[in-house]
Amino acid sequence: MYPDYRRLWVATGCAQSASWALIILRGALVYNLTQSNAWVGFVTMAAHLPSLVVTPFAGFLADRLDRRRVLAATYSLNLVHNVILALLVLSGQVTAWQILGLAILNGCFRATELPTNQALLPNLVPTGRLLNAVALNQLMQQGARMLGPLLLLPVIHFIGHETAFFVSTGLYAIGWTQVVRIRTVSCGTVEAARGIFFNLAAGIGYIYTHPMVFAIMILTVLHCALTMAFESVLPYFSRNILGMTTGGDLFKGPTYLMIGIGAGGIVGNLMLARVQGDKLRGQLFLWVGLVSGLAPMIFGLTTTVSQAMLATTIMGAATAVL
Helix, strand or coil: CCCCHHHHHHHHHHHHHHHHHHHHHHHHHHHHHHHHHHHHHHHHHHHHHHHHHHHHHHHHHHHHHHHHHHHHHHHHHHHHHHHHHHHHHHHHCCHHHHHHHHHHHHHHHHHHHHHHHHHHHHCCHHHHHHHHHHEEEHHHHHHHHHHHHHHHHHHHHHCCCCHHHHHHHHHHHHHHHCCCCCCCCCCCCCCCCCCCCHHHHHHHHHHHHHHHHHHHHHHHHHHHHHHHCCHHHHHHHHCCCCCCCCHHHHHHHHHHHHHHHHHHHHHHHHHHHHCEEEEEEEEHHHHHHHHHHHHHHHHCCCCCCCHHHHHHHHHHHHHHHH
């Protein structure tokens, strides 16, 4: 019924699946090259750190320029990034420093892509359908944690982990073909007297002067910082705890674990959709917050793939609900 929304939804699913597939492959590759979990952490941080700096400028671009074109540009850049990384891996000459540099670029592109996607979405459906559109988009983002790894498994098993890097490339290529077909023009409104730094300061001031918003922001920051960096330990955990020591198994292990996280995310998102009432949501926020802290501890005590996948499913569900 809404073809442009459908195109954006498919593109979002492809981009998110590509991103999670890349996180798995990149972490396992760095660990395989360096045998250092610290290096995996550096690369993971390099991919996420640009969002702290780039996101405000990306929001400004999404308001000043045609969001379709900004989104198409980010997809194009991420597609080129994935092609370069895949070719480096296939050549056998890739180094940890090259991966680190490409991770920074990928982080910059993703930090521009996500806010632009969110700004474009409300323009593609009527106001009365917006909540449904957002919920469906959120479900796709959670499901992508499972879809991306699922697409990796047969390639890793039957062909090899080097070729698996082209899965992310192919997904971004499909997403790009959908984004460039969006016809709805979408631009924001930016007052000339209020530049990016004025709006950023105003946003920070609003958060600081509203205690409830400030508390939620602090809790969100702590949750993300303390319980959502689990992907950086998956290669180490797979090899040293689960005993997946061969080259192929090192890439399969994190893939299995991320599938568990994605499955939990889907379940958590569906459960949250049935929750009604602010009081119940507040109670759920508290209890799920506690579960999100306990789940990684349970994960750390597991010793088999099936136990670890069950623990990561709980982790994914808690993350989705929060």
